[in-house]
Amino acid sequence: MNFGIVRTVVAKELRETLRDRRTLIIMLVVPIFLYPALLIVVEQLALFGQRQLEEAPASVVAQGAGAEALAILRSDSSLIVATGREATPEAVLRGEMDLLLRFDAPGGPEQPRRVELFYDGSRDRSLRARALVAARLDEFADTLLARRLSVRGLPGSFAEPLTVADSSVASAERLGGYALGRFLPMILILMTLLGAFYPAIDLSAGEKERATLETLLTTPVPAREIVAGKFITVTVIALCAAILNLASMLLTFQFAAFQFGGAIDIQFSLPASTILLVVLFLVPLAVLFAAIFLGMALRTQSFKEAQNTLTPVQLASMIPMMLPLIPGIPFSYAVAVVPIGGVALLFRELMSGSAPMGPSLLALGTTIMYAALALRFAASSFGREDVLFGTGAADASASRRKLGERLADWRRGGRTLPRPAESLAFVAVVALLYFYLGITIQIRAGEVGLLVSQVVLLALPALAFAFAGPFDARSTLALRIPSSAGVGAALLVILGGIPVGWFLAWVQGFFLEIPAEFLTALEELVRAESTGELLWLFLLVAVTPAICEELVFRGALLQGLRNGMTMSRAVLLSSAVFGAFHLSTETVIRFLPSAWLGLLLAIVAWRTRSIFPAMMMHMVNNGIIIAFVAWPALGERVVSPDGEPFWPLIPIGILLLLVGVRALPRPDPFE
Amino acid sequence: MIVFDSLTKRYGEVAAVDRLTLQVGRGEVYALLGANGAGKTTALRCLATLLVPSSGSTAVDGYDSSAAPLEVRRRLGFLSASMGLYARLTPREVLEYFGALQGMAQAALSSRVEELLSRFEIDAFADRLCGTLSTGQRQRVSIARAIVHDPPALVLDEPTLGLDVLSGETIHTFVAESRERGRAVLFSTHTMSEVELLADRVGIIAGGRLVAEGSIAEILAQGDDVSLSRAFLKIVRGTA
Numbered sequence: 001m002n003f004g005i006v007r008t009v010v011a012k013e014l015r016e017t018l019r020d021r022r023t024l025i026i027m028l029v030v031p032i033f034l035y036p037a038l039l040i041v042v043e044q045l046a047l048f049g050q051r052q053l054e055e056a057p058a059s060v061v062a063q064g065a066g067a068e069a070l071a072i073l074r075s076d077s078s079l080i081v082a083t084g085r086e087a088t089p090e091a092v093l094r095g096e097m098d099l100l101l102r103f104d105a106p107g108g109p110e111q112p113r114r115v116e117l118f119y120d121g122s123r124d125r126s127l128r129a130r131a132l133v134a135a136r137l138d139e140f141a142d143t144l145l146a147r148r149l150s151v152r153g154l155p156g157s158f159a160e161p162l163t164v165a166d167s168s169v170a171s172a173e174r175l176g177g178y179a180l181g182r183f184l185p186m187i188l189i190l191m192t193l194l195g196a197f198y199p200a201i202d203l204s205a206g207e208k209e210r211a212t213l214e215t216l217l218t219t220p221v222p223a224r225e226i227v228a229g230k231f232i233t234v235t236v237i238a239l240c241a242a243i244l245n246l247a248s249m250l251l252t253f254q255f256a257a258f259q260f261g262g263a264i265d266i267q268f269s270l271p272a273s274t275i276l277l278v279v280l281f282l283v284p285l286a287v288l289f290a291a292i293f294l295g296m297a298l299r300t301q302s303f304k305e306a307q308n309t310l311t312p313v314q315l316a317s318m319i320p321m322m323l324p325l326i327p328g329i330p331f332s333y334a335v336a337v338v339p340i341g342g343v344a345l346l347f348r349e350l351m352s353g354s355a356p357m358g359p360s361l362l363a364l365g366t367t368i369m370y371a372a373l374a375l376r377f378a379a380s381s382f383g384r385e386d387v388l389f390g391t392g393a394a395d396a397s398a399s400r401r402k403l404g405e406r407l408a409d410w411r412r413g414g415r416t417l418p419r420p421a422e423s424l425a426f427v428a429v430v431a432l433l434y435f436y437l438g439i440t441i442q443i444r445a446g447e448v449g450l451l452v453s454q455v456v457l458l459a460l461p462a463l464a465f466a467f468a469g470p471f472d473a474r475s476t477l478a479l480r481i482p483s484s485a486g487v488g489a490a491l492l493v494i495l496g497g498i499p500v501g502w503f504l505a506w507v508q509g510f511f512l513e514i515p516a517e518f519l520t521a522l523e524e525l526v527r528a529e530s531t532g533e534l535l536w537l538f539l540l541v542a543v544t545p546a547i548c549e550e551l552v553f554r555g556a557l558l559q560g561l562r563n564g565m566t567m568s569r570a571v572l573l574s575s576a577v578f579g580a581f582h583l584s585t586e587t588v589i590r591f592l593p594s595a596w597l598g599l600l601l602a603i604v605a606w607r608t609r610s611i612f613p614a615m616m617m618h619m620v621n622n623g624i625i626i627a628f629v630a631w632p633a634l635g636e637r638v639v640s641p642d643g644e645p646f647w648p649l650i651p652i653g654i655l656l657l658l659v660g661v662r663a664l665p666r667p668d669p670f671e
Numbered sequence: 672m673i674v675f676d677s678l679t680k681r682y683g684e685v686a687a688v689d690r691l692t693l694q695v696g697r698g699e700v701y702a703l704l705g706a707n708g709a710g711k712t713t714a715l716r717c718l719a720t721l722l723v724p725s726s727g728s729t730a731v732d733g734y735d736s737s738a739a740p741l742e743v744r745r746r747l748g749f750l751s752a753s754m755g756l757y758a759r760l761t762p763r764e765v766l767e768y769f770g771a772l773q774g775m776a777q778a779a780l781s782s783r784v785e786e787l788l789s790r791f792e793i794d795a796f797a798d799r800l801c802g803t804l805s806t807g808q809r810q811r812v813s814i815a816r817a818i819v820h821d822p823p824a825l826v827l828d829e830p831t832l833g834l835d836v837l838s839g840e841t842i843h844t845f846v847a848e849s850r851e852r853g854r855a856v857l858f859s860t861h862t863m864s865e866v867e868l869l870a871d872r873v874g875i876i877a878g879g880r881l882v883a884e885g886s887i888a889e890i891l892a893q894g895d896d897v898s899l900s901r902a903f904l905k906i907v908r909g910t911a
Contacts, residue, residue, distance in 0.1 A: 008771045012760070019759040019800075211755035215816070218719050219772040220744040 001228065005221050009229025010236075013203055017237060022198050027237060031191070031244040035252040043256075049124075054078065058129035061087040064103035065115075072140045073101075078132055089118040098129035110148060174353055176257075176268040181351035184249065185344040186321045188242055192282060193289050193317055195241025196234050197310065200293030203230045205306035227294070227379050234290035235283075242282050246275070274350050281350075281364060285343050287371040289317075295378030324348040331356065334511045336363040339370050416472045416563075418465075420570075423560020424577075426465050430552055431581055433457050447525070451540055454548040462551035477555035482610040489663035490604045490613035494620050496656025497600040499638075499649040505593050506643045512589050526629045538626050546618035553578045553598065554605035554614040567606055575599040597621055600657075607664035672697050672824050672855035673718065677727035680713050680879075687713040689879035690727065695855045695872075697823070700846060702870035703859040704903055710879035711859040712751070715828050718857075719749045731824050745773065748817040748825045752832035758802030762793050762812040765801060766819050773820035780819075787815040791841070807838035814845055825849055827858035831865060843868060863899045877907045 017023050057080045062073060065083070073081045082097075092100050100118040107113070117133065120126035145159055170178070207213040216226060253268035270278075292313065297306040320341030323329055331349045336342040342363035349355035418426070438453035445452065466473040474480070482490075526541065528534040553574060561570035579595025601614040628635030638646045673695035680688040688710040695701040705711045716722040718729040720740035728735055734742040757765055766787060770780040788794050791811040796804060801812060810830075817825070827846070831839040846869050849856050860866060866873055866887070873890050875883040883893050883906045894902020 005772065008768070012757075012764075012768045015764070016757055016759045210758065211753050212757055214721060214751070215749075215754045215756075215769075216772075217721055218744055218747070218749040219769060220741040220774065221772050222741070 002221075002225055005225045006229045006232065009221075009226055010232050013230055013233035014236065017199050017202065017233060020198075020202060023202070023237060026191075026194050026198060027241045027244065031241070031248040035248050036255075039252050039256055053124060053128050056125075058098040058125060058132060060099045060101065060129055060133060061091075061097050062101040062103070063087065064105065065101065066103070066106065068143070069103065069137075069140050072143070073133065073136050076132055076136055079129070079136070092118050092120050092126065095120075095123070098123075098126045099133055101133065109151070113144070173269060173271075176253075177270060177274075177351045177353050180250075180253070180268060180270065181348035182324055184246075184351060185324045185347035187249065188246055188278070188282070188347065189285060189321045189340060189344055190318065191245040192238045192242040192286050193314060195238035196286065196289040196293050197314060199234045199237045200290060201297045201303055201306040201310065203234060204294055204297040205300045206303050208300075209302045224379060231287075231290055231294055231375065231378060234294055235286045238286040238290055239279075239282060242286065243279060246278065270351060274353070277350055277355075278347055281343055281346060281367075284364065284367040284371045285340070288339075288367060288374050291371060291374035291378045295374060295381055298378065298381045320344060331359050332511065333359050333362055336360070337366045339367070343367055411468075411470045414470050416475050418469060418471050418476060418556070418560040418563065420561050420564045422469075423557045426461070426560075427552060427557045427577060427581075430458060430461050433461070434581075447536075447540055451544055454544045458548040458552050462548075462556045465556050476559050477551060478559050478605060478609060478611040479555075480608075480610040480612075482608045482613050483665065485663065486604075486608035486610065486665055487613050487616065489660045489665075490608065490617050491620070492656050492660030492663065493600055493604055494617035494660075496653045496658070496660055497596070498621060498624060499645060499653030500657060501593050501596045502639055502643075502645040503650050503653075504596055505589075506645055508589065508592050509643050514589055518584075518589070526625060528626075528629055534626065534630055537629070538623065542619045542622040542626055545622060546615045549578075549581075550601070550605075550611050550615045550618055553581070554601050555611050558602050558605055562606065571599060571602040571606060574602045578602075603661065604664060607666060609665075672699075672732055673701075673826075673857050674730040675714065675718065675727075676729070678714060678717055678724050678729055679726045680710075680717055680722060681725040686725075686879050688717065691876070691879070691881050692727075693874050693881060693884065695824075695857045697855055698850055698853045700850050700856040700858070700869050700871050702866040702873045703857065703876060704861075704863075704866060704873055705859070705876035706861075706907060709876045711876055712828055713879075714876070715749075715751075715826050715857070715859060718743075719747060719826060720744060745820065746822050746824055748820070748822040749828075750813055750817040750826070750830055751828035752830060753828070754813065756801040756809055756812055756816070759800060761798045761800055762804075762815070763788065763797045765812060765816055769816050770819045775820060783819060783821070787819060791815050806834065807841070810834055810838050811841060814842070818849075822854070824855045825857070827856065829859055829861070831860065831862065839865075863903065867899055875903060875906050882906055 057078050059080050059082070060073065061082045061084050062070060063083070063085060065073070070081060070083070073079060087097060087100050089100060091097055098119070102116040102118070104114040115137065117130060119130040146156065149156060149158055168175070204213075207216070217223070250268065250270065257268050293310055296309055296313065300306040300309050317340055320338050321344050323335065323338070323341040323344050324347070329335065329345065331345045335345055336359040342359075346355060346360050346363045349360070434453065434457045438457050441453045441457075442449040462477065463473075466476040469476070526537060528537045557577060558570060558574045561574055565573070575595045575598035578598030578601075579591040582590040582594035584590065597618070601617055604617060605611055605614040628639075638649060640646075675691045675693045678688055678691040679686060691710070691714055693701070703711050703714070713722060717724050718731065718736055720736045720743055724737065728737060730736060731743045732746045734746065736743045757768075760768065763784060766784045767780060770783060775783065788797050791814060793808070793811055793815060796808055801809060804812070825846075827842075830842050834842070843865070846856055846858065850871075858869075870887065872884065872886055874881050875890070883890060885893065887899065890906070891897060891899065891902050894905045896902040896905060
């Protein structure tokens with residue numbers, strides 16, 4: 001790597017970028033002016049609204065109030081109290097008054113009195129009237145209580161058997177750090193992302209659109225040095241944007257705290273060491289965003305196309321950024337590895353002054369790893385002619401044709417197998433349908449719904465994809481009769497793989513807790529009181545997924561990936577997709593065991609080039625769960641109630657697995 | 672100086688360039704004539720190392736474009752009508768940037784930049800952003816950019832496309848000068864008058880293949896016509 005050339009590229013890119021209005025706005029104008037302006041606007045609006053409310057007194061109608069209660073209510077000049085008997089709660093709704101009080105008729109002198117308040121919770125004025133009246137009623141209650149105590153000759157302290165005096169031990173700085181840690185990480189990471197967004201597009205797709213990339217690539221500079229220069233530029237700009245935002249936000253909050261004076265005991269400042277650490281951890285994050293955006297934008301042909309391509313990534317990145325906003329999420333090892341989210345939570349901990357060493361280092365390490373992968377992705381695209389000039393004029397003209405014509409063309413182009421992108425797109429559509437429709441069907445129709453959703457939303461689309469697409473359906477779904485040796489090897493692989501899967505799930509249990517709701521739902525599903533119910537359960541949990549899920553994942557998906565990927569990549573990707581398909585809204589614990597099962601199934605399906613051994617393995621795997629339900633004593637012998645596997649099974653499992661994998665057809669005779 | 676040896680470039684089943692063989696010597700101007708989509712730009716991009724040949728090879732000054740792409744780029748000045756300039760840099764900054772990427776030393780680069788600014792009359796707008804320049808001014812900057820490292824070989828892909836007569840004249844003068852300085856010049860064009868004015872030899876490319884080659888007189892003879900345009904059409908249509 002010639003660093004002199006990289007420096008030249010960086011200097012030129014920075015100079016050019018700093019002359020770009022969009023980048024300047026994101027990098028300088030937003031941080032310098034946005035936060036102070038927001039503070040002033042919000043403050044002024046709040047004051048204006050408060051003044052509006054205070055200028056007009058709240059109109060209240062009190063029914064059944066005695067003279068004393070009326071006097072106390074009327075002592076508040078912000079209230080206009082009438083005593084109309086005809087008023088109804090509907091009148092409050094119509095806005096004819098802000099609040100209606102209904103006092104019950106007084107009982108004896110020591111009987112409790114009851115008063116009902118009717119207000120409109122969707123109207124500010126009505127809510128304010130409620131607050132004002134509640135304060136007056138408290139005063140009235142105190143008066144009544146004091147009178148009762150006086151009648152009995154009791155001291156005022158009699159009614160206060162316990163006095164609670166609470167005080168937060170957190171210092172003003174710590175409180176400020178806690179408050180900042182809630183939302184500052186999100187804004188900071190968002191600004192890093194936005195800081196990288198436009199320069200990445202401008203320096204890649206923008207260069208292509210302006211036809212300067214071709215000029216650049218005629219110079220005697222290796223592509224890696226050009227991409228390094230561009231990448232450093234985007235990273236530097238993203239970091240500068242983040243640091244300027246951090247500084248501006250801290251100054252604005254400090255100014256706000258100063259304005260409020262002693263009204264709030266909180267200080268929005270961070271120690272220099274914390275700021276330094278935050279900036280340090282921002283570096284790999286900026287690298288990650290720069291590399292992802294640059295790598296993706298390079299694959300597009302225009303600024304607009306790049307924006308369209310990158311916007312979904314930008315939106316998806318915002319989800320993990322919000323983790324610190326959710327109360328109660330601990331900064332554990334498990335969340336530390338979540339891309340972006342781990343660093344966001346780390347920032348929260350740093351700002352609160354208590355970042356644990358282990359998860360912090362893990363968050364840093366994994367972010368560096370993600371950044372390195374993204375960088376490799378960016379570098380791989382640069383200099384490639386299809387990336388530089390597109391895939392040819394034929395594709396450009398194809399994009400201008402109508403969807404129907406393109407679909408007809410697609411169907412005419414006969415191929416043995418789908419392309420990886422086609423298979424992935426198919427699985428994405430199926431997964432979305434299953435998520436939205438499948439859950440609805442299962443909620444409405446219970447166990448039958450589960451069966452129907454598997455057949456209708458998984459198996460039928462897979463068959464439709466294979467038979468209606470321009471592929472050989474038998475190859476696409478790997479509908480090939482396997483050899484008996486292949487079936488035997490598959491059986492060994494699953495029998496060996498299952499105990500290893502238990503072990504993985506047990507290890508995972510140290511990092512991820514199994515939610516009680518998840519266990520309850522599972523127990524509900526796999527309950528069987530009779531032989532008939534057990535058979536139904538076997539059909540529902542073992543047979544149906546073995547057929548339907550295999551058609552999608554080891555059929556349409558894996559066979560498409562086979563058409564353009566190495567075995568290791570295709571197997572890993574398909575198992576990750578299979579694991580992700582089993583994620584639910586409550587928990588992520590199913591990802592690892594499912595991905596492990598997916599891995600075994602994919603290896604076997606790849607080697608045997610048949611979906612049937614994978615179906616059998618899937619059925620065996622799920623069937624064992626049913627067996628544990630039917631014979632609980634058996635289940636407890638191999639896996640203890642706290643998830644610990646019966647240890648002698650693990651080496652046996654590994655041995656079976658190795659023998660099984662070795663016995664699979666190799667080399668693949670069809671490759 | 673410039674060699675195409677049975678160069679083939681395929682996109683799937685389609686051969687954009689099909690076994691193209693030609694040579695351009697020092698001090699020679701070679702015009703590559705062809706209709707749109709004939710394969711001219713693809714062939715020139717292969718030579719400039721922007722595209723990887725499917726088979727065959729190209730070379731500049733003895734360096735193979737696939738085996739030693741950086742050496743080829745050091746010896747080649749590439750200018751295309753479709754190549755842009757950095758709109759947010761000034762002409763001076765553009766020349767300094769490309770000179771630095773060519774590995775020129777600072778002192779030599781500074782004097783070379785001043786020489787080119789003066790030679791192509793860029794001085795007057797040397798410190799204005801390229802985005803504010805006229806098409807003719809931008810073309811002069813592009814020429815200067817292409818030869819900032821004083822390459823022995825020049826490739827010009829439809830260099831006068833979209834230019835007015837005055838700007839076109841600048842290109843013609845530049846090509847003639849380059850020949851006098853001993854550069855090998857390979858240019859593609861649709862304009863017959865340009866070929867007649869500049870070219871020492873002409874190659875006609877159709878469907879990715881070189882269908883005719885020779886001096887203008889030889890092309891006219893092969894096309895059996897006194898007009899180069901008509902001779903070109905006859906050769907391309909296979910009626911000559």
